Amino acid sequence: NYYAASTSVREELCIDNGTGKDDIEIGTGKLKLIYSRSEGKLSHYVNTRSSIKASLKQSYSFYAGFDGTTGLQASGAYIFRPNGTYPIGAQKQNITVLRGTIYDEVHQKINNWIYQVNLGMYLKDEKRELSVLVDRSVGGSSIVDGELELMLHRRLLYDDGKGVAEALNETVCVGNDCRGLAVQGKYYLRMDSLGEGAKWRRSYGQEIYSPLLLAFTEQDGNKGTNFQVSKFSGMDSTYSLPDNVALLTLQELEDGKVLLRLAHLYENGEDKDLSVMTSVELKKLFAKRKITNVSEMSLSANQGRAEMEKKRLVWKIEGSKNDTEPTGQRGGPVDPHKLVVELAPMEIRTFIVTVGNTLARRLVSSDLSR
Numbered sequence: 006n007y008y009a010a011s012t013s014v015r016e017e018l019c020i021d022n023g024t025g026k027d028d029i030e031i032g033t034g035k036l037k038l039i040y041s042r043s044e045g046k047l048s049h050y051v052n053t054r055s056s057i058k059a060s061l062k063q064s065y066s067f068y069a070g071f072d073g074t075t076g077l078q079a080s081g082a083y084i085f086r087p088n089g090t091y092p093i094g095a096q097k098q099n100i101t102v103l104r105g106t107i108y109d110e111v112h113q114k115i116n117n118w119i120y121q122v123n124l125g126m127y128l129k130d131e132k133r134e135l136s137v138l139v140d141r142s143v144g145g146s147s148i149v150d151g152e153l154e155l156m157l158h159r160r161l162l163y164d165d166g167k168g169v170a171e172a173l174n175e176t177v178c179v180g181n182d183c184r185g186l187a188v189q190g191k192y193y194l195r196m197d198s199l200g201e202g203a204k205w206r207r208s209y210g211q212e213i214y215s216p217l218l219l220a221f222t223e224q225d226g227n228k229g230t231n232f233q234v235s236k237f238s239g240m241d242s243t244y245s246l247p248d249n250v251a252l253l254t255l256q257e258l259e260d261g262k263v264l265l266r267l268a269h270l271y272e273n274g275e276d277k278d279l280s281v282m283t284s285v286e287l288k289k290l291f292a293k294r295k296i297t298n299v300s301e302m303s304l305s306a307n308q309g310r311a312e313m314e315k316k317r318l319v320w321k322i323e324g325s326k327n328d329t330e331p332t333g334q335r336g337g338p339v340d341p342h343k344l345v346v347e348l349a350p351m352e353i354r355t356f357i358v359t360v361g362n363t364l365a366r367r368l369v370s371s372d373l374s375r
Contacts (some may be wrong), residue, residue, distance in 0.1 A: 026042075027041055027042045027043050028040070028041065028042070028048070029041075029042055029100065029102055029111075031102065031109045031111060032109060033109075035052060035053045035054040036051070036052050036053075036054070037050075037051040037052075037053075038050060038051075038111075039051065040100055040102075040111060042100060045099060045100055045113065046062055046063055046064060047061055047062060047063035048060065048061070048062060049061060050194075050196050052196065055197065055198060055201075057133065057196050057197075057198065059133065059196060061135075061196070066092035067092060068087035068088070068089070068092050069087065069088040069089060070086065070087065070088060070159075070161045070162070070163065071086045071087065071088040072088070072162075072163050073163055073165075073166075078165065078166070079163045079164065079165050079166065080161055080163070080165060081161055081163060081164050081165020081166070081167060081169070081172065081173055082161075082164075082165060082167065082169045082173040083165055083167040083168075083169075084165040084167065085144075085156075085159075099113070100112070100113055101113075122139055122142070122143055122144065122145035122155070123139075123142050124138060124139065124206075124210045124213070124214060125137055125138035125139055125193075125206055125210060126145045126147075126153060126155075127153075127202055127206065128147055128151065128152075128153055129199060129202070130151075130199075131199065132198070132199055133196055133197065133198060133199060134196065134197045134198070134199055134200075134201070134202035135153070135194070135195075135196050135202075136194070136195050136196075136197070136202045136205060136206050137153055137155070137192060137193065137194050138192070138193040138206065138209065138210055138213055139155070139190070139191075139192055139193075140190050140191045140192070140213055141190060143155050143156055143157055143190075144156030155192070157188060157190070158186075158188045159173055160173065160174055160175065160185050160186070161173045161174060162174055193209065193213070200276070200277065203271065203275045203276040203279070203280075204276060204279065207249070207270040207271060207275075207276075207279075208248065208270075211251055211270070215251075239290075239291055239292065239293045239294070240289065240290055240291075240292055241289040241290075241292035243289075244286065244289035244290070244292070246285060246290075247283045247284070247285070248279060249269055249270050249271050249276075249279040249280075249281075249283050250267060250268070250269060250270065250283055250285055250348060251267070251268045251270055252265075252266075252267060253266040253267065253268050253353070254266035254355075258357070260359075261359055261360055261361060262357050262358070262359050262360075263291075263357070263358045263359075263360060264306055264355070264356075264357060264358075265355070265356045265357075265358050266306075266353065266354070266355045266356075267285055267346060267348060267353070267354055267356075268348070268352070268353040268354075269283060269348040269349060269350050269351055269352045269353070271350050271351070272350055272351050273334075273350045273351070275350070280350050281350070282334070282336070282347060282348070282349050282350075283347070283348050284336075284345050284346060284347050284348065285345070285346045285348070286344070286345055287299065287339075287344040287345070287346060287358065288344050291358065291360055294360040294361040295360065295361055296344055296358060296359070296360050297359045297360065297361075298341075298358075298359040299339050299341065299344060299356055299357075299358050299359075300356065300357045300359075301338075301339065301354065301355070301356050302355045302356060302357055303355065304353060304355055305355075306355050306357065333349070334349040334350070334352075335349050335352060336348050336349055336352060336354060339356075
């Protein structure tokens, strides 16, 4: 919990908008970004903590959409079809740097973006990994080795004939002045040594996907020192979820039942320490109430797991010696006495947990992440 109050000191930003040496250094700690003033682009990434220094270039381009005038498919809401093979490079953009006491900002005016990766993407070579996380669904590709391409926004003047019956042309109008919709987002970039990037992508990615909920209230300034924040946690104060587990859903149902959904964040082989079988202790997760029953459900919780398994199709695989479907690693059944849930890499398990009747009054129905 934090207590925030205004101060009598007014902070001012130092604005650098075009003079001085060519290299612009951003960051006062161990992580620094170097921008080239003459090119208007990011040029180097420096992390003294991990001893990584690399040439890193950033550029913005756009594709002209195909209009379909020759009888072929036009580019539209569902069809991405450029009018040409190569992207059109944007003009050089001037850089404005705002330097503050907490962090620095680099401002560039970028026009004519395109649109479409849910969380992030990365590439790697023999020594390093470059990761980019996004704050919304965009499009991404790596057409050329060593490059990542993100499709940030799309604006088109022709319909693609796929049912929308209008062009993908979002505008903002003030009176009769209509302009293309401006898109603002956040993209998180990081370089790591080979094999170390997954920890950041998975852990920080969860913070982006499911950020903390901030709650505010008013307080008399003269009584600020006596401010008390009421707090409740149903979890054992000495217990925390494993670093490779996310609590996806904790939702109140009826009759003292709670919908619980747990996920293993890592793939097989993604991280040497965290891509392993892990477990969650339900007794400590619901430490304030006694668990009377745990039923595993299908992923969508509309039927029991055991009932679903009875309906599963058994495939005969051509060329297989035993003609049985290969099975991946999965967590075992939950012991009704130990109440420990096992999770294999990339496994998601859903449960209906029955607890004491009063717990439901104190749980908030929400999607949560550690």
